[in-house]
Amino acid sequence: MLRELELDLMPLDLWVWPVATAPICADGPRQAFQIRRRMVEAKRGAWDDARSWTPVWISFGDSWYHGDDPLPWAAHAALWAKLSEHATHVRYRLGLGGVPRLVLPNEA
Numbered sequence: 001m002l003r004e005l006e007l008d009l010m011p012l013d014l015w016v017w018p019v020a021t022a023p024i025c026a027d028g029p030r031q032a033f034q035i036r037r038r039m040v041e042a043k044r045g046a047w048d049d050a051r052s053w054t055p056v057w058i059s060f061g062d063s064w065y066h067g068d069d070p071l072p073w074a075a076h077a078a079l080w081a082k083l084s085e086h087a088t089h090v091r092y093r094l095g096l097g098g099v100p101r102l103v104l105p106n107e108a
Helices: 002-012 028-042 073-085
Strands: 014-018 056-060
Touching: 002 014, 002 073, 014 073, 056 073
Parallel strands: none
Antiparallel strands: 014 056
């Protein structure tokens, strides 16, 4: 499912980063575990299939940014709409995260 989601998001200039291997994460596997745990606790155990999850961050590509302006709401709406299309296999929470900007390899 992860690969399918990633391929579905690419045309929208949205990039999937598995938390366990993200370049900004010093201890990715531990952070991935903590994210799964927080999501399950927030749903009071309703997502008891969390053991098999692969937590990811999704970053917005350059096409969504206009100079130093904040990310437009249309970017979030596009992401959430696409995630809802995969609702049978994807668990997510709506919101804005405090993840540092994830740089694409071709920008490094």
